[in-house]
Amino acid sequence: MKHKDGSTDKYKDKHKEKRKEEKMKSLDGKVKKEKENGFASPPYVKSEPEEDFYHSPKHEKSLKRERDDDYDSEFKPKKIKTENDKKAKKRKQDNEDIKSKKTKNKKGEVADGKKKAKKEPEEKWKWWEEERYTDGVKWRFLEHKGPVFAPPYEPLPSNVKFYYDGKHMKLSPEAEEVATFFAKMLDHEYTTKDIFRKNFFKDWRKEMTSEEKGKITDLKKCNFTEMSEYFKAQSEARKAMTKEDKLKIKEENERILQEYGFCIMDNHRERIANFRIEPPGLFRGRGDHPKMGMLKRRIRPQDIIVNCSKDSKYPEPPPGTKWKEVRHDNKVTWLVSWTENIQGSIKYIMLNPSSRIKGEKDWQKYETARRLKKCVDRIRAQYREDWKSKEMRIRQRAVALYFIDKLALRAGNEKEEGETADTVGCCSLRVEHIKLYPENDGQEYVVEFDFLGKDSIRYYNKVPVEKRVFKNLQLFMENKEPDDDLFDRLNTSILNKHLQELMDGLTAKVFRTYNASITLQQQLKELTNSEENIPAKILSYNRANRAVAILCNHQRAPPKTFEKSMQNLQTKIDAKRDQLSDAKRELKSAKADAKVRKDEKSKKAVETKKKAVQRIEEQLMKLEVQATDREENKQIALGTSKLNYLDPRISVAWCKKWGIPVEKIYNKTQREKFAWAIDMADEDFEF
DNA sequence: ACTGCGACTTAGGAGTGGGCGT
DNA sequence: ACGCCCACTCCTAAGTCGCAGT
Numbered sequence: 064m065k066h067k068d069g070s071t072d073k074y075k076d077k078h079k080e081k082r083k084e085e086k087m088k089s090l091d092g093k094v095k096k097e098k099e100n101g102f103a104s105p106p107y108v109k110s111e112p113e114e115d116f117y118h119s120p121k122h123e124k125s126l127k128r129e130r131d132d133d134y135d136s137e138f139k140p141k142k143i144k145t146e147n148d149k150k151a152k153k154r155k156q157d158n159e160d161i162k163s164k165k166t167k168n169k170k171g172e173v174a175d176g177k178k179k180a181k182k183e184p185e186e187k188w189k190w191w192e193e194e195r196y197t198d199g200v201k202w203r204f205l206e207h208k209g210p211v212f213a214p215p216y217e218p219l220p221s222n223v224k225f226y227y228d229g230k231h232m233k234l235s236p237e238a239e240e241v242a243t244f245f246a247k248m249l250d251h252e253y254t255t256k257d258i259f260r261k262n263f264f265k266d267w268r269k270e271m272t273s274e275e276k277g278k279i280t281d282l283k284k285c286n287f288t289e290m291s292e293y294f295k296a297q298s299e300a301r302k303a304m305t306k307e308d309k310l311k312i313k314e315e316n317e318r319i320l321q322e323y324g325f326c327i328m329d330n331h332r333e334r335i336a337n338f339r340i341e342p343p344g345l346f347r348g349r350g351d352h353p354k355m356g357m358l359k360r361r362i363r364p365q366d367i368i369v370n371c372s373k374d375s376k377y378p379e380p381p382p383g384t385k386w387k388e389v390r391h392d393n394k395v396t397w398l399v400s401w402t403e404n405i406q407g408s409i410k411y412i413m414l415n416p417s418s419r420i421k422g423e424k425d426w427q428k429y430e431t432a433r434r435l436k437k438c439v440d441r442i443r444a445q446y447r448e449d450w451k452s453k454e455m456r457i458r459q460r461a462v463a464l465y466f467i468d469k470l471a472l473r474a475g476n477e478k479e480e481g482e483t484a485d486t487v488g489c490c491s492l493r494v495e496h497i498k499l500y501p502e503n504d505g506q507e508y509v510v511e512f513d514f515l516g517k518d519s520i521r522y523y524n525k526v527p528v529e530k531r532v533f534k535n536l537q538l539f540m541e542n543k544e545p546d547d548d549l550f551d552r553l554n555t556s557i558l559n560k561h562l563q564e565l566m567d568g569l570t571a572k573v574f575r576t577y578n579a580s581i582t583l584q585q586q587l588k589e590l591t592n593s594e595e596n597i598p599a600k601i602l603s604y605n606r607a608n609r610a611v612a613i614l615c616n617h618q619r620a621p622p623k624t625f626e627k628s629m630q631n632l633q634t635k636i637d638a639k640r641d642q643l644s645d646a647k648r649e650l651k652s653a654k655a656d657a658k659v660r661k662d663e664k665s666k667k668a669v670e671t672k673k674k675a676v677q678r679i680e681e682q683l684m685k686l687e688v689q690a691t692d693r694e695e696n697k698q699i700a701l702g703t704s705k706l707n708y709l710d711p712r713i714s715v716a717w718c719k720k721w722g723i724p725v726e727k728i729y730n731k732t733q734r735e736k737f738a739w740a741i742d743m744a745d746e747d748f749e750f
Numbered sequence: 751a752c753t754g755c756g757a758c759t760t761a762g763g764a765g766t767g768g769g770c771g772t
Numbered sequence: 773a774c775g776c777c778c779a780c781t782c783c784t785a786a787g788t789c790g791c792a793g794t
Contacts, residue, residue: 488788
């Protein structure tokens with residue numbers, strides 16, 4: 064069987080060889096990377112605003128985009144129509160008006176002549192009621208102020224000393240800065256790890272003067288404690304600042320947010336997600352990362368590519384600097400990008416999840432998952448059929464897909480060995496990651512999974528599977544070493560190509576979305592009890608959410624203060640119980656009293672006491688629910704699924720159905736992200 | 751076919767500030 | 773009024789997936 068289609072080489076042999084090779088050679092291949100990430104500054108693209116028409120989109124006042132217009136007819140001809148400069152300027156003026164008006168409104172400090180709309184942050188734009196772009200165009204107009212750079216390095220005061228081998232040593236500013244990065248992490252366990260220290264020291268030495276390099280040859284002889292103490296003191300001082308000073312900082316942050324935190328995209332002022340450039344520091348990979356401790360270098364204007372409309376006001380680089388490039392690519396959504404020096408990957412500044420451009424995509428994601436719902440039975444039948452295929456590659460594909468569907472595993476792209484932590488997903492599972500038990504705890508055909516997934520989070524699960532799957536797995540594992548690929552004839556590209564044929568837009572990750580959302584919907588139906596009060600219903604919601612988080616393996620480290628906070632809560636519950644029995648006793652005696660006296664006053668007293676008892680009972684119940692919820696949530700993170708996998712319309716519909724305020728389920732940020740769902744879903748929405 | 755890159759989503763942890771109980 | 777704690781925000785790493793180039 065294995066040789067039936069043996070005409071083609073095994074896909075993964077090459078990678079595997081690589082892995083083994085690199086395992087021995089340890090960290091190599093850096094030379095190439097460094098070249099790519101070098102500081103060579105490419106030609107500066109001259110900005111030429113004065114020759115350009117300010118081609119602001121029209122109809123600013125209506126705050127409505129016109130997307131139904133044909134791109135060509137709206138855009139290009141305008142340009143050709145040779146608007147005169149004045150007109151162009153006028154448009155631009157309008158554009159600025161929008162910006163400043165909105166800014167003021169937000170702050171609620173408008174003081175102009177005409178009656179202001181005040182308070183209400185002027186009608187929220189319902190982008191979901193408008194037509195979408197279809198042709199890969201992401202926007203027509205984009206203007207922003209560029210990124211906010213990390214503050215420059217401030218040298219330490221001279222009384223904060225660094226010691227090498229017990230002797231004070233004044234470091235050059237460059238070396239000192241990198242030393243402070245290490246000092247700041249001193250009481251983190253990272254700094255005890257060999258790889259971290261090795262990487263750090265190597266990169267640190269690159270920043271040293273040749274004199275320093277000559278002296279400082281052993282990290283163990285470095286004493287950073289004064290630096291470390293200094294930073295601790297600084298953070299204490301920050302905490303102890305006066306209210307006024309804190310307010311000042313807050314105001315300054317707000318100012319920066321207003322200036323840099325928004326862009327104009329197609330007539331609308333939209334929030335930018337990460338407008339601050341990542342500051343330099345030591346790289347902290349997750350899990351067993353071979354590059355931990357490396358120096359993440361400072362990003363400068365000449366590293367930055369700016370993306371905006373030709374007809375916008377370009378962001379200014381800081382005085383005396385230039386951007387690497389200014390481009391006008393409206394087929395992408397990012398405003399700013401740069402190449403990071405650790406992995407050589409590109410980083411982006413993009414919009415907030417509340418923005419149209421992110422929201423549309425999110426919505427579309429759930430629509431794809433709903434389409435999967437319609438054909439998932441067919442697909443399941445097909446992959447079950449494929450377990451019997453004559454071709455190995457098809458069987459592997461079918462078993463992998465079964466795991467992805469049943470266990471919500473990630474696709475599992477190949478990764479470059481030695482560049483990142485050793486983690487896997489479905490297609491990259493290795494023989495060592497599963498164990499087969501023909502029988503286990505009274506169940507037949509049990510597969511035990513144990514591997515590190517994304518972010519080096521452990522996936523551990525024992526699942527009974529169909530006999531056919533089990534037999535296939537045995538076959539796949541025959542004559543293989545533990546570190547051989549389980550699915551040697553499969554990779555994500557093959558799998559996704561297959562999925563694409565089964566349904567338009569179908570990829571491996573759609574199964575995660577689909578299974579997460581459908582599970583929430585089912586669980587909500589099952590767990591919600593119409594008799595119960597709101598806190599109990601919310602507990603049910605959280606339990607449904609939790610079922611999804613468990614399915615998707617969304618874990619968290621138990622909070623450091625977990626035990627304590629659990630105890631605190633228990634103390635509160637005990638106190639409340641005492642309070643309740645007191646209140647009950649008082650009620651009893653009031654009743655007795657009223658029976659004797661039979662006057663209005665004592666009757667009233669009874670009523671009051673009754674109310675008190677009721678109130679306390681409710682409070683107690685709420686606390687108990689809270690305790691249950693917290694206990695069950697110890698190692699489970701609900702946020703990720705809520706934010707990325709659960710169709711918000713399911714939750715909104717549930718809220719509407721049971722009269723639960725949506726605020727109980729979604730906080731402010733989440734409500735902003737899911738505004739489209741909150742607006743459009745009614746109580747009988749079905750995923 | 752295969753690789754590497756670019757763009758975008760998904761992820762957990764650190765940091766913090768505001769609400770709460772005392 | 774005060775201190776504590778936890779919910780939320782920020783941060784940025786680590787995935788997915790498609791595509792271009794060879």
